[in-house]
Amino acid sequence: MKRQLPLILVFVFGTLMVIQYFVPHENSETVKGFLLDWIVIIGIFALALGLWSLVQVSVAKINSRKENWEYPLVTLASLVMMMFFGFTAITEGASLWSYFLAITVFLIALWMFLQGFMGQAANRNMKLLSGLGLLIVFSLLAIFDSSWEFKFYTAEGLTNQMFVHFFDYIMIPLQATMFALLAFFITSASYRAFRARNLLATLLLIAALIVMLRFTPGPWGEYLAKTSAWVMNVPNLAAQRAIVIGIGLGIVATALKVILGIERGYMGKG
Amino acid sequence: MNFFSKLMQLDRRWVYLLLVIVCLSAYYADFTVPTIVENETKAIYDFIEALEPGEIIFVAVDYDPSSQAELHPMTYALVEHAFRKDLKVIFTALSQNGPGMVDQALRDLTDSLKLPKTYNGIFYEGKEIVNGVDYTFLGYKPYYAIVITAMGQDYRILFPSDYYGTPLDSIPMMKRVHNYDDISLLVDISSGSITDAWISYGQGKFDFPLALGLTGVMTAQYYPFLQSKQIMGLMGGLLGAAQYEHLADNPGLAKDGMRVQLPAHLLIILFIIIGNVGYLVTRYRERKI
């Protein structure tokens, strides 16, 4: 039962989707729509699982007090803060100070709980109690402070100015810079790897050089531009097509193995 | 450890540092990128250069903000050239977010054209370009294939009035201007499949001179149309834009971009060459021993 039922499910749903492909009728599309919806919904529950894993690993690292244990604190704090921003709406025109106070109280309360649950037994109760106290203070703030409120049913948090700021000035620059690292890595990779070790490496090198030299000043510029267009249109197209066909067959074969239960590695083959 | 094997083990941080230095000095150093002009770009420039004042060119702006970095420089360079030559320009934007692009370009160009400037040794007085006299912006309509076909009969069919709501018949420059027969050149600056429609539905049916400005990635696949003479010119990516700016003696966004791109590419090529020299020399020496 433990091992057989999942395999049967895979076979049933796999075959269903294969048949679905050949049936244009709208009922078949409905079935497909539902399966895809379910996967999305399962994904949300899984996300909770993922966040739990992130918290667990971070807490374990903090607890171990090994090298770099401080950084997971930053992760946890920013995680909690961003979540808080996403679920709260700030009243228009209100001062942000009480909002920040509430977050600070909340974060300290969580920190106390963390210490209480994970730390040494010595002053555990003390910490738990102060955590609880702070949590009560926070709840009171949440109820009586009119400058902000929790919003779980309307997406107002997405337009909360702090949420937007964190997105614009923290996520975006970090993301863009991480991406921009590629400019450096593409340089060092070409320095390290493009060496005429053998025929194949030489071909790789020459193709890259032709394409990179295509707009350098010099009498070869225009000629190389034409050549690189040809390289992209002819040999490149040919090889890409071969790879695409190969991938297509690989995917079909893998999917078939999965549906037929030949390949069970994804479920921990026993 | 000799020089070459040291070179082979060069710490990558030197590579990074050099890239930073090259980039920053490209920003501040006073130099111009020597540009080799390809015939495809020159063809467009020469064509516009040969037009008489008062002739009309049609610029189809078919891209949106995502490819603006590559294509805006082309629009700027080409349209400014046309305005300085006292040509008149009709714009359309057949991609959904295109009108914003035209708007922005027109605003910037109106400002820069107010200044007097010298290009290729010829002095041009600054001038005010006027909507309706110097240019007309027809705007956006969905289903580009139909729009392109219908404009072969008359612009008024789908654009009875321009983007700003003025009836075409009351726009001075559109008097006696009906369809592709009345324009001297059509330039499509595009980041997508609209180009194919301009070639097959537009040029293929109504046979007007067509030039293309495309993103770098697209360029390669449109060379065949040059050979079959369906298009008279082609600008590819930032590079094509830089060539046009060079021809028009009007360095702008593209040349700025190329000022960093070119040294960076050269640096990479230099590293590849150094790496290979080092590799070949050490291998040669190892063999000798």
Added chain:
Amino acid sequence: MRSYLEKMKASRVLLLVLVCSLLLVSFSTSLLAQTDSDTDTPADSIPAIAAPAQVTDLKAFDTDNDHGHSITIEWTLSADDGAGAKSVISYEIMRWEPFVRDSVMAARDSLGWVQARINKFEKEIPLAEESLDEVLTGQPFLDSLSFLVAYDEKDTSFVLTSEYVDKTLRDTIAAMKRDLPVLKVRAPLLPARFDSLLILLPKEYGKYPDATIGRFDSVGTAVSGVTSHENSSAVDSRSPGFIPDFIDYYYRIDVQTSDPNIRTTSEIVGPVQSSGQWFNSGLVPVLIAILVFTILTMIFVQLAKKGMDLYVRPLAGIEAVDEAIGRATEMGRPILYVLGLGSAADIATIASFTILGRVAKKVAEYQTELNVPCYDPIVMAVAQEVVKSAFIDAGRPEAYKDDIVHFITNSQFAYVGAVNGIIMRDLPATNVYMGKFFAESLILAETGAVAGSIQIAGTDEIPQIPFFFVACDYTLIGEELFAASAYLGREPELLGSLKAQDYAKAVLLASAIIGILLINIFPEYGETFKSWFEVID
């Protein structure tokens, strides 16, 4: 008497002359006016066009191999399209529309619009009220209600009167004002009820071709030179321009010129009904190919189980895996396994799971450390399962900890940043990248190279293969990723299916060669042969 007559005559003649001159004057002025208006038009307006020839051979039929809600119309070009007067710009596809369908649709859309307003935010209550008034007093809505009421008299089962609609909506708004749970109050008003009306009413109230209750309406345009059009809608009955199945439709095509007033109407075709099909006959070649593939796989799996000798050529990237795990053990450093950015719904990720299983088993045997940071939570859960089972298989269940496989974040570059951190801090002896990778491929591979790790990569994302190829020690190119699990496990079943895969490849290769020969020697057969492969997805 005579004089009287003469008098009479004189007056009559006078009258006649008067009337005649009046007529003449009015006629001539009107004539003048007409010529005036002619000269008024600007000289540069569109030149006059003769009406183009109509389209011929008009056909309308249910679109084949589809989900329904679609009618295909085909015609032969107008004689003036590209030839003759060359005046054709486009073809307008006209469908006969009973007015009742229009009004039901309009009523439904406007009610839907009001409802959307109500659903949204409380602060928009005044807005909602305003739009409600707009709709309830609007002509299309009133039209439709009169139909509904008429329909109601016949069949009492359907109750949807103006009072009812009005009341429901106003109740809802009132409830919102009092902060009552609105969501339940608004339930009785179902746009879905209109959907059945859309089908039922036209049958009763919109019989073709009574011009008093219907007209031809444009449903699409085709550019000149085009000879077919698909009049289709989405399956969702709430989508704009919805086309219900099993309803009679009538079509005609108008040939349009540059002058909107000059157009030629074709003959009318119909009735035609749309419906969905249960088998896409265009996919027969695919079905056959898939069946052949499946049978081949089953045969070779059976043969392999019976002990058939199955050769596989060496694959450097795979052989490196064993070696790399050994190296990690010697150096006492961990192994990093990255599953990429794919979700559990990507076959590349599924292939990667099986490779992870083999790697984890060896890792457990060698007692090396393993680290699997994840981008997707479902992938994380599956990977945990895979690694756990592998450890159990290797007889070391106690070595398994849940944090071997852990989630980081599902933001591409944050994930990459974190993995980079892991690579630089833990200095893994080996990094394995298998699955779907995007721009981050080179960031990971270069960082790994700095850390001095042996790197093995495999992906089916073609644009990323070059970067892995350049920066990693071993790269599985495209299909090799999918073959890897068979190599690692060496189980006869998997090797058998690899053999089947090769046979399928041989068949494709042979068909390509046959096709090329045919198309160059016997173009007609060649085109037919080619068409079997050009299946539209």
Added chain:
Amino acid sequence: METVSIWIAAILTLGIFSFLYKDNPLYKACEALFVGVSAAYWAIVFYFDNIYKKFYEGAVTAEEPDYFLWIGAILGLLFLTRLIPNIGWVSRWPMALIVGATAGLWMVGYFVSNAMNQIGNTISNIIVRDAATGFIAWGETFGTLVILVGVLSGLVYFFFSKEHKGVFGATAKVGTWFLMVTFGASFGYTVMSRMSLLIGRVDFLLGDWLHILR
């Protein structure tokens, strides 16, 4: 506020770039912050898009609740049984559904688009004639021949169960040449767009932050 924000963004930018020199506390802090903020960001977006809009509005508060969505929710709950040691194996059911359904979903689709259609594209006339004159266009004919050789030899390279020896091996070798040219060319083509990313960041640092752009 604006200035402070730009300073923060600039420091974060430098923090990430500092990784190029070596791993350091600033990078570690940036990385930790990035992970936390992005995980929360996506969780929030998923929550409002999926839990709230799709599930809650679709299956709970809708006029005609979509009861099928509840099955999804139940499957999701089953998935969470992973956290409970003794019945953790139940979470394999939703996994099986996901894996099975996607295997079936992609199988035929990829076969059609990747295998059949590509073979269809390969079947073409080798000899290209000039449209205007009708003479053989030698350049393009050469091109189609090269494409043909490239596709066929590339496919031969991907055979796993036959030893790459003799004619077969030679063909596979030609295939690898094509692969190399492709990899080199794609690599070279990408350099430009990657440099643009760097230019974007430098623009931000010198312009928006330091205001010393020429």
